[in-house]
Amino acid sequence: MTPLRPAHIAMFSIAAHGHVNPSLEVIRELVARGHRVTYAIPHIFAEKVAETGAEPRPYETTLPSPDDDPEAWGTELVDNLEPFLTDAIHALPELARTYEGDEPDLVLYDITSYPARVLARRWGVPEISLSPTLVAWDGYEEEVAEPAQAQLKASERGRAYLARFTSWLAENGIAQGPDSFVARPPRSLALIPRALQPFADRVDGRVHTFVGACQGERAEQGEWERPAGAHKVLLVSLGSAFTKQPDFYRECVKAFGDLPGWHMVLQIGKHVDAAELGEVPANVEVHRWVPQLAVLRKADAFITHAGAGGSQEGLATATPMVAVPQATDQFGNADMLQGLGVARHLPREEATAEALREAVLALAEDPEVARRLSGIQASMAAEGGTRMAADLIEEELAKVRAERS
Template sequence: MTPAAPAHLAMFSIAAAGHVHPSLEVVRELVRRGHRVSYAIPAPFADLVAATGARPVVHPSTLPTDQDPERWGTELIDHLELFLDDAIQALPRLADAFAGDEPDLVLHDITSYPARVLAHRWGVPAVSLSPNLVAWEGYEEEVGEPALAPMRATDRGRAYDDRFTAWLAANGIHRHPDAFVGRPRRSLVLIPEALQPHADRVDRSVHSFVGSCQGERAGQGTWERPADAGKVLLVSLGSAFTKQPAFYRACVEAFGDLPGWHTVLSVGRHVDPAELGAVPPSVEVHRWVPQLAVLRQADAFVTHAGAGGSQEGLATGTPMVAVPQAVDQFGNADMLVGLGVARRLSTEEATAERLREAVLSLVGDPEVPARFERILRGMAREGGAPRAADLVEAELADHAAGSAA
């Protein structure tokens, strides 16, 4: 492949680990190839972005953070209004930040609505970097419309649609909000195809699965497996939905006295380790751990089945017990179970007895390693960050050719 001429690329995301981390290796690869990347991101992730060689374009955000997850609310409309509010306030700030230094191509997280508006304004291609599943043919009828119908039957839901539509129209975009959000012009999917529901019905002219783009993540630190650990279990519910002290106590009860097992318990910011009571020496409790480093040495993983954790579990060949908490995690859990490498428990079902039984049955299943081997072969073919960068450069070349015609 002929190397692409150096270009200025702009990446846009939100201050959420599950949305930023999947893009970082793609950005690092593009920088390595000589492109100049400006990455629009709120301040908490600026240093992480800078470590890739990209220039952080720091801007304020009104979205809830891991410190105040309750602000997300409890209903779908709560989430949607927050994203739209943030987009509306961010757009003029981002336009000013790039004034006089507009990019040749826009890369964007699925939640970054201003990125697509700006790409339209600048007349440059926009490429979505999706950190989770994408819509398939029939998605709207099967999933989208049933989920949104109750909201749209309310005054608040209709007002949200009207406001979103008016904002798009004021910026020269005449599309329904659902299509604007869920149907990008071009998309690179940063999850393994194995995690995509109805993959055979995904439009491959739009969506390219490039799989996990994890990198080494050396900057996150290391973890050493204890010399006396026969088997290692990692327990983590991610960074947002972690206020679950009863669940963590059940994990201590389930695995703390399990002969030969060492448990790494990541409890997040919202639980005081003292709430767990007496913890045996075979259980180490942390607010945060370098998850990938632990998984590379682990024998089992109790996870909330977020997109990042699910694919990290697959990439490291780690059997998983999924205890989903919100949004796409329920679907991810079902996909993992369907692949034959996971068990699923609801939060209510996750008693000490059920957790222990699920982990031991998975680790003792002689078919699980063979299933992982097949999955990993498929993931290797997807290409990761180098293929993602190839596809971005192809978009640049197509745009340049179209502009010259």
């Protein structure tokens, strides 16, 4: 096969770990294959992007920072949606200027980066969504989008949001409505395993391809060693955003502190001080951040918020999980994991020390859970991951070049 001529590929994302991290290994692989990759990203993530070999194209964002209190995102549906539209309207002119005279051959974008799709159509180049979470299925509109629309239309603010989004799309020559624009890309690579996708048999395989976890080795994040005498290891992490949960962390310490044979690694994030946990037993180590994948490779159980990243890392390392979701898609992921028979969905209000301990011990000692995890781990490896994603992106490039020649 003749090697593909190098291209200029532009990636667009927002300043959120859960949206940037899934794409990084794909970007690193494309750079390694000789492509020039530019990556439009807010300044706070520019250095992280540069480590892949891509060229950061920093832009100003109006979205809350990853360092902000998670309460900045509000509690209502419109609170969660409105900031992305406001940011898109603000960022589009700057991003257009940034790429003027250096338009790419192909656009990759995170699902929250609305300006990327507008620009791809303006430039007349292919666009591929790199989805870090579930994708739409046949029936999604009736089952998910329409109820959400009804909720938005029930308030003046929600109606104003929908009207503003529709108007912005029309001003940029896009006839789609907001739901279709966000949920129905022309081509999509789902950076999650098929096992985590609801109604996977109803997903259009001509549009969406599940390439599974694109995790890489992450050696730059450091290693973690199991302490001597630790028979079993438990990791507790609520990810990078919704971590302001001191009461929950205290329940975890109560559940596993001094539990014979168990060692707990507790990640508390930036919004909780370790002193708030009180006296911590010797078998518990507390950190603001840990190299999660490195710990999971040696862990026997995982208490997680069930974000898309953490969920697939648990599956990829065949680690039984107790899912305590905090927000957004985490509730659905928790149900999916429980349905696979590899996790227990424990609602936040039920996550007492007793319930957490009972769930972890039951999962860690169940040979059927281990068998199911092993099977999912093998199926994920077969999905292809990073190399498959890069192959499919190059396939789209080759296709458009053939059409233009």
